[in-house]
Amino acid sequence: MKSLLAPGHRGCAGCCDAMAAKFTLMAAGEDCIVVSPTGCLEVMTTPYPESSWEIPWIHSLFENNAAVASGIEAALKAKGEMGNTKIIAMGGDGATLDIGMRSVSGAFERGHDFTFVCIDNEAYMNTGVQRSGATPFAASTTTSPSGTVSFGNIRPKKNMPAIIAAHGSPYIATTSIGYPKDMIRKVKTAVDVEGPTYVHAHSPCTTGWGFDTSKTVEVAKMAVETCLWPLYEMEDGEITKVKKIKNPKPVEDYLKMQRRFKHLFTKEGGDDFIKQIQALADKNIEKFGLQ
Amino acid sequence: MKRDFEKDKKDMVVVEGSYAVASAVKSCRPNVISAYPITPQTHIVEDLSQFMADGEIPNCEYIMVESEFSALSALVGSSAAGARSYSATTSQGLELMHEVLFNVSGMRLPVVMTVANRAVSAPINIWNDQQDSISQRDTGWIQLYAEDTQEVSDMTAQAFKIAEDPDVLLPVMTCMDGFILSHVYEPVVLLDDDLVAEYLPPFEPEFKLDPKNPKTFGAFADPNSYTEFRFLQQQAMNKALKTIEDAADEFYDLFGRYYGGLIDTYETDDADIVLMAMGSIVGTIKDVIDTLRAKGVKVGLLKVRSFRPFPVEAIHNVIKDAKVVVALDKNISIGLNEGALFTETKASLYNTKIDVPVIGFMIGHGGRDIPVETIENIIDEAKKVIDSGISVESQFTDLKEELL
Ligand SMILES: Cc1ncc(C[n+]2csc(CCOP(=O)(O)OP(=O)(O)O)c2C)c(N)n1
Ligand code: SF4
Numbered sequence: 001m002k003s004l005l006a007p008g009h010r011g012c013a014g015c016c017d018a019m020a021a022k023f024t025l026m027a028a029g030e031d032c033i034v035v036s037p038t039g040c041l042e043v044m045t046t047p048y049p050e051s052s053w054e055i056p057w058i059h060s061l062f063e064n065n066a067a068v069a070s071g072i073e074a075a076l077k078a079k080g081e082m083g084n085t086k087i088i089a090m091g092g093d094g095a096t097l098d099i100g101m102r103s104v105s106g107a108f109e110r111g112h113d114f115t116f117v118c119i120d121n122e123a124y125m126n127t128g129v130q131r132s133g134a135t136p137f138a139a140s141t142t143t144s145p146s147g148t149v150s151f152g153n154i155r156p157k158k159n160m161p162a163i164i165a166a167h168g169s170p171y172i173a174t175t176s177i178g179y180p181k182d183m184i185r186k187v188k189t190a191v192d193v194e195g196p197t198y199v200h201a202h203s204p205c206t207t208g209w210g211f212d213t214s215k216t217v218e219v220a221k222m223a224v225e226t227c228l229w230p231l232y233e234m235e236d237g238e239i240t241k242v243k244k245i246k247n248p249k250p251v252e253d254y255l256k257m258q259r260r261f262k263h264l265f266t267k268e269g270g271d272d273f274i275k276q277i278q279a280l281a282d283k284n285i286e287k288f289g290l291q
Numbered sequence: 292m293k294r295d296f297e298k299d300k301k302d303m304v305v306v307e308g309s310y311a312v313a314s315a316v317k318s319c320r321p322n323v324i325s326a327y328p329i330t331p332q333t334h335i336v337e338d339l340s341q342f343m344a345d346g347e348i349p350n351c352e353y354i355m356v357e358s359e360f361s362a363l364s365a366l367v368g369s370s371a372a373g374a375r376s377y378s379a380t381t382s383q384g385l386e387l388m389h390e391v392l393f394n395v396s397g398m399r400l401p402v403v404m405t406v407a408n409r410a411v412s413a414p415i416n417i418w419n420d421q422q423d424s425i426s427q428r429d430t431g432w433i434q435l436y437a438e439d440t441q442e443v444s445d446m447t448a449q450a451f452k453i454a455e456d457p458d459v460l461l462p463v464m465t466c467m468d469g470f471i472l473s474h475v476y477e478p479v480v481l482l483d484d485d486l487v488a489e490y491l492p493p494f495e496p497e498f499k500l501d502p503k504n505p506k507t508f509g510a511f512a513d514p515n516s517y518t519e520f521r522f523l524q525q526q527a528m529n530k531a532l533k534t535i536e537d538a539a540d541e542f543y544d545l546f547g548r549y550y551g552g553l554i555d556t557y558e559t560d561d562a563d564i565v566l567m568a569m570g571s572i573v574g575t576i577k578d579v580i581d582t583l584r585a586k587g588v589k590v591g592l593l594k595v596r597s598f599r600p601f602p603v604e605a606i607h608n609v610i611k612d613a614k615v616v617v618a619l620d621k622n623i624s625i626g627l628n629e630g631a632l633f634t635e636t637k638a639s640l641y642n643t644k645i646d647v648p649v650i651g652f653m654i655g656h657g658g659r660d661i662p663v664e665t666i667e668n669i670i671d672e673a674k675k676v677i678d679s680g681i682s683v684e685s686q687f688t689d690l691k692e693e694l695l
Contacts (some may be wrong), residue, residue: 031502037366043511051507056500058371059509062396064364067356071323071368071376072500075350078322078374084501103364106357 001026001184009052010044014213016203017041017092019177020119023201024090027187028115030055032086035069037095038062040126040205041119059084063099065089066107066116073112083201087114092126093134097158108167108196115190115197118160121205126150129208133158136228137280138273139260141208146263151273156280164198165237171197172234177204178220182231189233202229210259222254227281230288245290249277292557293549299415303478308440308467309334311479312379312405315447317488318482318493319403324596325354325365329384330417331469332407336379340587359384363391363402370400371508371528373499375451378402380421384411389427389518395462396524397429400511401454401494402462404432408570408621410657418658419469420621421570425598425631431524433463433531434599436569441479443467444551448487449538458530468571471659480548490545491629526557528600535597543586555594555601556609558584562591563614564673567597567606567632572661574617579666595632603639610636614677617648617669623653629685648676652687665689 004025011018017040018208025032025046033056037040042059045052060068068087076082089107096118104116110182123141124130131144140146161172171193173186183201190197204219206212211219213219223229224243228251231243252274255261285291306314313335316324324343326336352369356362359380366376373390380388385406395402406424410416422433433453437443443465450463467473468644498506512520536552543549557566557573558580566576573594593609593616595602610616618637619629627634633651640649652669655661665688675682 033372033500046507046510047293048510048516051510053507054505056502057507058368058500059511060364060367060398061390064361064367064391067361068368068371070354070356070361071325071365071370071374072372074323074325074354074369075369075374075376077370078350078352078369080350081373102357103361106361109357110354187316263333271297276602 004030004054005045006054010047011040012207012213014206014216015040015241016121016177016201016205016216017045017119018042019216020117020201020203021045021090022178023177023183024088024117025055027184028086028088028191031084032088032191033072035059035065035072035089036240037065037100038126039092039095041090041092043126043157062095064103065091065095066102067103069114070107070110070112073114083286088117088191089114089131090117090119092125093120093122093152094132097133097160105167106262108164108169112196113194115187117187117201118198118200119203120200120229121203123208125205125208134160138264138269138277140263146267151267151270153261159232161198161200165234167196168177168237169198170195174202174231176198176202176224176229176231178217178224179231186233208260214258214281222249222257225249225253226251227284227290228254228277229291230284232288239288242288248281248285248290251281292551292555293543298547302480304481306474306481307334307479308345308443308472308475308477310338311440311444311481312401312447312467313338313395313578313588314481315444318484318487319448319451320375320659321348321351321377323352323354323369323376323426325356325362325369326378326380327356327359327362327384329359329381331409331473332379332381332384332405333634334473335405335407342497352479360391360580361363363388363395366390366402367400368393370402371398371500373494379405379407381407385423385427386684389401389430392427392430392432397520399460399527400462401460403450404410404462404464405443405447405452406464406466407469407473410464416657419563420656421466421656422467422622424464424506424623427464428599428631431461432599433461433528433597434466435463435535435597436466436595437472438571438573438594440472440475440477441548443472444479445542445548448482448491449542451492451537452538453531453534456534457497459527459534461524461527461531466570471571480625486545490542499680505507505537525575532600532602551594551596553597553605554609555596557592557594559591559593559609561589563589563611563677564617564670565591565593565613565618566619567593567636568619569598569632570621572621575661576666579670583584583670588670598631601639606636606639607643607645610647611645613647616647617673618649618651619669620653621655633685636652638687648681650676650681650683653685653687659689
């Protein structure tokens with residue numbers, strides 16, 4: 001499979017966004033058009049006059065990539081140029097769950113034939129690790145810092161796949177950049193299914209989460225192995241496939257790897273939060289039948 | 292205005308202004324329309340929807356978006372993918388698009404959008420003034436203002452021609468006064484499809500989103516290159532000055548109707564008093580001028596069609612020999628107490644040898660009627676300036692003291 005993201009981008013070593021983009025393009029192939037919102041991916045791949053994209057690519061704003069993708073699809077349709085071209089909107093969690101929510105919702109409800117890939121690195125990395133609607137419970141970010149009276153982010157992650165499912169999408173998948181084959185297969189399925197499809201890729205960010213640049217894949221796998229990030233597929237709103245986790249690891253193993261959860265291990269009362277996080281993983285095991 | 296009314300008469304139909312615009316859009320063969328309803332633009336999008344429902348716009352997709360923000364965003368995608376792209380909005384809708392407006396012009400996408408001018412909130416008000424589009428003056432869009440429904444209909448075809456000119460490649464806003472033009476029924480000649488086909492070639496951009504020839508659009512520009520992008524936008528605006536005039540001339544040659552290029556004039560040749568205005572109010576002003584001219588008052592009208600690019604030279608040529616210039620504005624820059632036409636005309640004169648007093652009046656906010664008497668009173672004030680100089684540079688008119 002050819003990588004259509006040229007080397008030499010300006011991402012951090014071990015960047016999750018770069019991996020997510022690379023896997024997505026491997027799945028989509030050359031006949032695709034990609035839209036990206038403002039965020040790490042856009043900034044690091046297109047410092048004018050350079051570009052890492054070997055396929056047509058457009059960035060407009062932070063909050064409108066699903067709408068821009070709608071327009072591209074409409075244009076190709078109107079001009080009879082659609083052929084087999086895949087239209088992919090690829091956005092960070094901020095651009096997807098927060099500021100871009102309305103445009104994502106609109107595009108899914110209208111039923112455009114495109115695929116939305118959410119690169120979920122669980123915070124706004126491009127502006128310096130501020131919390132987003134995808135930031136997990138008890139993670140410390142620059143706008144949800146742990147402090148004398150705070151244990152970090154107070155709410156669990158917004159359930160975006162469920163929100164997309166409510167829009168009637170024919171195909172939804174969660175994946176992780178820790179499992180490239182899984183991600184490539186799911187993006188490929190998504191782009192081949194007609195209608196608006198969604199792939200939510202869990203993407204650990206070395207800089208924002210605080211782990212060694214060589215550990216991106218390891219951290220990603222650990223999120224899946226602790227059952228904090230279940231991998232599943234949905235067709236027409238029903239869960240059809242789930243990746244089983246035989247012997248789930250304790251969430252502690254995952255939390256310990258990352259600076260953003262450090263306070264849970266150093267502050268008094270932190271263990272209670274670890275228990276609550278374990279409860280979230282246990283709930284996933286039950287809800288998605290992970291075992 | 293040059294127009295052969297006798298020739299036009301046989302083709303005239305009485306339709307609503309909004310319908311005339313929608314029909315003009317249809318004749319321009321758009322590939323993608325994307326809009327969100329808001330009074331008084333609504334009838335335009337409804338008429339276009341009906342055309343779509345009746346299969347009257349071939350090779351076109353109409354995206355019924357969830358907001359104005361997405362309406363214009365969708366056109367970023369469609370225009371970049373090589374589709375002729377159209378929207379319509381007003382007031383709050385236009386304000387919601389603000390961020391995208393910069394983006395469309397910065398990416399040099401020749402989108403055309405009709406703005407049915409309306410006041411902005413708060414207080415909420417659906418009636419006409421031009422605060423909405425004037426507030427977007429620095430977004431890099433060409434802004435044209437129409438006097439009547441025939442003009443805004445014809446201007447639609449001109450707008451695509453100007454926007455898509457390879458030397459220009461800038462989005463164009465065609466502004467029509469809400470209700471006054473959008474909801475009025477008037478005899479108009481709807482654009483003839485065959486003539487428009489002759490006038491407006493298909494949109495074939497040199498660069499587009501195309502997997503066979505991949506290009507990156509909307510890249511990240513650092514301080515090394517950002518300034519040059521802005522400079523080139525300004526340069527395109529300069530080029531547009533001529534393109535706008537050419538588009539009007541060529542339109543006249545084919546259709547026999549002309550409303551001015553960058554500007555139009557009425558009785559200005561020997562005028563001591565020149566009134567400047569944009570939009571439907573110029574009709575009222577022309578009537579007042581007819582009355583006053585009959586009484587020997589040397590008053591004329593400078594109608595500004597193109598507010599962006601601002602036609603400095605064309606304006607100077609008309610006002611240089613006047614004794615006083617009066618700018619009428621349906622907008623205000625709060626904190627400066629001036630309307631845009633006034634501020635910009637005055638500023639444009641500073642480093643010249645043209646020594647003419649300029650005064651400004653802010654009129655017709657939120658749909659307040661502008662009767663003939665108001666214009667007459669303003670002309671009386673202008674006469675005083677000729678005799679005894681400026682006492683107040685810029686002011687509101689017809690304020691209701693009891694509400695203050
Ligand atoms: C309207 C608007 N608000 C804020 C910003 C600043 N901004 C740019 S990127 C970004 C965060 C991006 O976060 P995310 O979508 O999660 O992508 P990441 O950088 O983490 O990959 C923010 C807040 C902006 N560009 N536009
Ligand atoms: S901050 Fe994170 S997402 Fe952004 S470039 Fe660095 S590793 Fe990639």
